[in-house]
Amino acid sequence: MHTAAGSQARLPIRSDMDLVWVRQHVRQAAAQIGFGLVDQTKLVTAASELARNTLIYGGGGTMETEPLTDGGARGLRLTFADEGPGIADLEQALSDGFTSGEGLGLGLGGARRLVHEFAIDSAPGAGTMVRVTSWVGRPPRPREES
Amino acid sequence: MSEAFGGPHGAPVSNRVPVLRLGDVLLVTLQGDLHDSTAQQLQDDLAESIVRSGAGGVIMDISGVEIVDSFLGRVLAEIAAQTDLLAARTVVVGMRPAVAITLVELGLTLPGMRTALNTEAAMELLTGQAVSSHFGGPRRESQ
Amino acid sequence: MPEQAHGTAGSPTLEIRDFLRRRREQIAQRWADEPLFRAVFTVSRDEAVEAGKAVVDALAQVADAERVEDPDAAGFTAVREQLARMAAARSRAGLSSAQVSAELAALRPPVENLLLEDLPDAPAEQVRACAGTLGVLMGTLRVVVTQTALSEGQALIDRQRLQLLEVATPVIKLWDGVVAVPLIGTLDSARSQVVMETLLESIVEQQARFAILDITGVPTVDSLVAQHLMKTVAAARLMGAECIVSGIRPAIAQTMVHLGLDLGNVVTRASLADALGYVLHELGVGIVTPGAKGAVTR
Structure with missing residues (x-):
């Protein structure tokens, strides 16, 4: 897997105005790569959830977009990073209903269901990094039994 | 006959969603990509408008909205709950398929929220009578 | 070096x-x-x-x-x-x-x-x-x-495969404002996604207040299929339409009970005809039996 030629970008997440830029940028990048409308919407929504987490819990940070190719498959990877207080219990943070700020607490767990790949790295005091990837034309992964 | 409720607090007009009045119903049309602050402002404005106008219903047309994340979803649900408390009913209208699929995947099915396909159907739901007869085939009138 | x-x-x-x-x-x-x-x-x-x-x-x-x-x-x-x-x-x-x-x-x-x-x-x-x-x-x-x-x-x-799926998912207009999708064959996640999108798109196109998902031709209903059905119904409801699931054969109903599967508050009917009857009743449409004196609703 390697980075495809194409728009690679890093956007700041400092205010709720930036959330709008993040959404628009992800929408454009996803459309350019060839995502269908539903998958674009899922990815933009996931980005919005994660960017808001970065803003509210992380005290601001950045999002990086990176178009990918893996053989014939095309995808988009989004990386959200902040240097905030970090998350002590990742398992709990990913479960629905958990929230330490505002919102319904669907941020992390919800975003995870909207993408194909989800990785999170965080520790108390060490900031949080969330990386999500989706691939064009791939069916959504079945939701884990709940 | 429509009347817009402007913003008295000096906020930029573009940051406010206009609230129109149609008889007993307030009509709100959301469009494009909403700022969090705009959505929250709308929530405040609507409560005020309902109290001021004594409206019995609110129709929120979101057919122009391309994405509803958990924040906006929560605002919509809160507006619905809030209008209920003010003895009015809210109907959310025109959600796009891609948005609906995404919300369901997100885990936000908004069970308490009234929805309708379009403004006509919402009016019918709120006023209890058909606005146009073309809708849903020939309608049986009760004798 | x-x-x-x-x-x-x-x-x-x-x-x-x-x-x-x-x-x-x-x-x-x-x-x-x-x-x-x-x-x-x-x-x-x-x-x-x-x-x-x-x-x-x-x-x-x-x-x-x-x-x-x-x-x-x-x-x-x-x-x-x-x-x-x-x-x-x-x-x-x-x-x-x-x-x-x-x-x-x-x-x-x-x-x-x-x-x-x-x-x-x-x-x-x-x-x-x-x-x-x-x-x-x-x-x-x-x-x-x-x-x-x-x-x-x-x-x-x-x-x-995707093209085949699209071809295999026909949407039928049953009445003004009523669409139906008869499903035949196994429902995996790719297929379910196509079905859901097709059905919801047709709801917008036809401004259909009712959509019927007929699963008579679906061999088995496991928890994954049940989940897909519930998601489709939930998404349709968010759009302002009601989605009815029809064609749950006795054998399937039995398996679902055994597996402890619950379709929540999804409206279900035994056959497509029953589902249409329910919808017409909801729409307030009367069906007149030839020769009969009055209007009868199913």
Whole structure:
């Protein structure tokens, strides 16, 4: 897997105005790569959830977009990073209903269901990094039994 | 006959969603990509408008909205709950398929929220009578 | 670096890079006579030579980056598609994948011979190191081609599958404002996604207040299928439409009870006809039985 030629970008997440830029940028990048409308919407929504987490819990940070190719498959990877207080219990943070700020607490767990790949790295005091990837034309992964 | 409720607090007009009045119903049309602050402002404005106008219903047309994340979803649900408390009913209208699929995947099915396909159907739901007869085939009138 | 310096030589990898750049033309010329290139570029030999040069350039770039073992090295990007097309052309000509692989392997000896010509006086150790590196690089090239060909094949299969799914999901307008989707066959997640999108799109197109999902033709309902059904119903409701699930045969109903599956508050009916009856009743449509005196609603 390697980075495809194409728009690679890093956007700041400092205010709720930036959330709008993040959404628009992800929408454009996803459309350019060839995502269908539903998958674009899922990815933009996931980005919005994660960017808001970065803003509210992380005290601001950045999002990086990176178009990918893996053989014939095309995808988009989004990386959200902040240097905030970090998350002590990742398992709990990913479960629905958990929230330490505002919102319904669907941020992390919800975003995870909207993408194909989800990785999170965080520790108390060490900031949080969330990386999500989706691939064009791939069916959504079945939701884990709940 | 429509009347817009402007913003008295000096906020930029573009940051406010206009609230129109149609008889007993307030009509709100959301469009494009909403700022969090705009959505929250709308929530405040609507409560005020309902109290001021004594409206019995609110129709929120979101057919122009391309994405509803958990924040906006929560605002919509809160507006619905809030209008209920003010003895009015809210109907959310025109959600796009891609948005609906995404919300369901997100885990936000908004069970308490009234929805309708379009403004006509919402009016019918709120006023209890058909606005146009073309809708849903020939309608049986009760004798 | 350990004191491995033999005269002017750098690392074997950089040695190979310089060799590839120096001998670009000759390598391409020799490859043009190999079965792989000859069979693909039947019209013009010059074209084969040009294609060969592109591959040599890619290999040199990979060597320059010192990533001879990495099929994902950036240098391969430029020739990946072309190599895949060549391999695909050979498969279409009836060669097995082992035969295509053998043709790829046959590209190595001509390059190796040229390399040995270039190092007549070099110490045996250096020759071995360089030949070894070249061998690894050519091996990686084979991996790249196989990988790309495989994923191209997979992409084609995925595309065709999706097309088939779309064809296999008809939307039927049953009444003004009522659509139905009869499902036949197994519901996996790809299919469920297509069904959901098709159904919801038709709700908008037809401004349908009611949608019927008929699963008479679905052999089994497991928890995954039940989940998909509930998601579709929930999404339709968010749009302002009611979705009814029909065609739950007695056997399926029994299994669902045994599995403890619950469709929540989804409206279900035994048959498509029953579902239509329910919808018409909801719409307040009367059905008049010929000869009967009054209007009867089902």
